[in-house]
Amino acid sequence: MPRYSLVLYNQRHRVRYPETLSLPDVDAAQHVARRVANVFMEVVPYWGDLTSNQQGRYVVEIIGEAGELLLTVPFKDKRKRRLIRLRQLRMNKKKPHQDSSTDGAGEFREERT
Secondary structure, three states: OOEEEEEEEOOOOEEEOOOOEEOOOHHHHHHHHHHHHHHHHHHOOOHHHOOHHHHHOOEEEEEOOOOOEEEEEEHHHHHHHHHHHHHHHHHHOOOOOOOOOOOOOOOOOOOOO
């Protein structure tokens, strides 16, 4: 199984993820890189204080076994996708039906004959 290294990069510093990962393919490595970016954004206390431009500088680089750069995964895109997904989940939540009419249209009445 191929081995991949992840490197967090913000155009000034590079920090190598502590583990080399054995994954089936680069798509799986991309999935892991997105998870790493997500966790980073959640746990770094100053992330919310960064401007959008500063946040956009952060990426996760996926490095192959031979040391070649295979893919760059931006943090900013992940955050946007996550916000969009959260909004969609909120919009899709079913709310209980509330009939606040006073005409009784929402009430069930048994008719007697």
